[in-house]
Amino acid sequence: MTANPTTAPLLQMTGIVKEFPGVRALDGVDLDVRPGEVHCLLGQNGAGKSTLIKVLSGFHQPDEGTITWDGQETPFSTPAKAIEHGVATIYQELDLVPHLDVTENVFLGHEVARAGFSQRAQARKRVRELLARLGHPEISPTRIVDELSPAAQQVVSMARALSRNTRMLVLDEPSAVLDQEGVTNLFRVIRDLTEEGVAVVYISHRLEEIREIGDRITVLKDGRTVATGLAVADTPTAELIRLMTGRSIEYVFPPRPATAPDRGAAVLEVRDLSLAGVFTGVDLTVHAGEIVGLAGLVGAGRSEIIETVYGARRASSGEVSIDGKRVRRGSVTSAVRAGMGLAPEERKSQGLLLDEAVFKNITVSSMTRFARLGFLNRGEERRRSAELTASLDVRPDGVTRAVRTLSGGNQQKIVLARWLLRDCRVLLLDEPTRGVDVGARSEIYQLIRSLADRGVAVVVVSSEIEEVLGLADRVLVVREGEVVHESAATELDEAKVLDLVMEGKVHA
């Protein structure tokens, strides 16, 4: 919006090729970024976005192609070189040192020091200024980073980027850890920066964000640039999806069943569940075949509620029962035995054994079914897993490959396959489409609905209001640890949910 089309590009990448053993991750990528613009990078998982970022931040060296920085051909041979030229990258997996405090993290690698002695007071003062500029004066410069929320950690990463002379800021899915308010604040900061002439490379799966903040778009597919320099304002969403997927698809939610599922038998019943200091008095009933959505801000207690229902956190009071039978408090093993399954928020760190084979990840919760006297029937395990991955269209197929090699959407399918195999009665899904690209999302939605149609009681937690409204039959809005609203999804719209989430009531 502020970019002047005649401005010379700050960064120009031409014909970038990067090969890893057995994979051509980048196969001729062109990208030009102008000072003062927000350049969005779009592409499905595995399209090469992450590799491209690593090339332009100096982590990887391209095998072919040229990088021109500020009019001069410049090889970014090390991360230090890239930083020196003013490239700051904020990765999806934040790269902070968990046990150091905020100030130490911000100035890591370029400490404020005189004659080797760090000048702590001065450093803290500068950090305070940076945090205020980022709209988060409440974060203390002396807090240990580990104790901060992911959203606050991202702010610290931003502060680190701003503490240097940054000319280009690269943001990899920054909104994934943010709530609505955080995103608004992030956009304000981005606008401030672009006004000062800083170039921003913005990566996100959320097209509506790109609409709001982006100036131009480059689309990657299979390691190639399929379109570059598209003006955001002139490019319809359908066109973007077509470019990314190579086919025309709609961002669709499966239709709800004709008969209201809440007339079925109640499967999951939660009574007056509380977790001291986090949430209180949660009642929740989910019927067979029903999808219940939990909406709310990050930090409102949504994830904690389903983790407590699952027994991963020990409830301070209240009870959970399945088919009328009480589940032991604070025991995941009992919850799983009673028929519950959880697809956790952090799929990689909480959900999967990344280096293990697909089939082992699928059978891990139903191992005893494949065992006789403790001996596993591995042929049977592979056969059943292969059936499931085929029916869920996991790509690439092959149940002995490590889960790490799959994309986010396919990894999520593996987690779902695990509970499918167990025939679970209650499925708890925490952010089921985080890190899942647009193409695979509809498939995940379809899959969740078909599970419900088979009689599974499903609870979905999501930060995306659209997702909760589109997918769920019934919606509960959580605000500051309390359920403030409950109704059929069809009775709500995005504006109403926003009001509930922010204020706890609907404006007249």
Add this chain to the structure above:
Amino acid sequence: MSQDTARVEQAALETDREPNKLLGLLRTSVGRNAGLVVALLLICIVGAITAGDRFTSTDNALTILRLAATIGVVSIGMTFVIIGGGIDLSVGAIVALSSVWCTTVSTQTMAADTHWSVMVLVALMVGAGCGLINGLLIAYGNIVPFIMTLAMLASARGLAEIISDKKTQILGADGADVSGFKDFFNREILGVDVQIWVFVLVAVIGWILLNRTTFGRRTVAVGGNPEAARLAGINVKRHTVYLYVLVGVCAGIAALLLVAKTTTGTSTHGNLYELDAIAAVVIGGTLLTGGRGTIVGTVLGVLIFQTLTNIFVLNNRSFSEQQLFKGVIIVAAVLLQQRLASRSST
């Protein structure tokens, strides 16, 4: 884990007595253990050159294996604990306590009155008991494994000193006739000592347990990603307890081998076994961070160290030189292994 590794392990265990056959076999080995095989091969060549027939004889191969048996059994148990994300520093002390407990006058008298297997039972129970205490306090008391087993290291050896009054307890003292025990463990079956058979048996059972059972699968899951394992419904705490009991039992078995071999039980048995076992496991390619490791690798690691010791002894080199070289071998083997691993992946 492929069938190849199964075959390699099986073959390695069965043919180690024949160094020449062994050399042939090692050349065909592939994959993760290739670095170790090369290292072992080089050591064997050095042995053959420096000590000639004295090294290459079948008798000498059996000697190596006999000496490898005790530490080998402990290392198999250690492999499980480390794959499961833990560590056990107390194995040597547990060996000492087990050896002392099963050779007390009262145990020996009882064994003489009934059957020598009483001593076996006592040693295994002591090992399992120490492991149980380790496991319970680590899993449910949330004590870091390093600290808990360090405490057990001190306490178990202390208790062994108290029970034995710091004296060496001799098998068959006070007229208790436990020759059955001695005879059993020092017998030969098919020309191979029972001690070696015990090691083979423990290694094979260990391999099956790790690669073919729910127990092994859970061990890898718990060590690889404890949070994911917990959320998948695995009882991580209980499994952790099982792992420490398992290594405790292995220490008990090692104690029996030692008692039979030395005909004594003393509080100094098993000194520094924890370090030898960890070294063997680590150069065997098992990640100290947990989640990945092999029994074959551990067996190779044990053999490397024992063969090395053997060559030093045959060449009349000092223990100090041997220690120095051991350190070099740890670094060299790991470096070599990494190099081979990265090459095979491209």
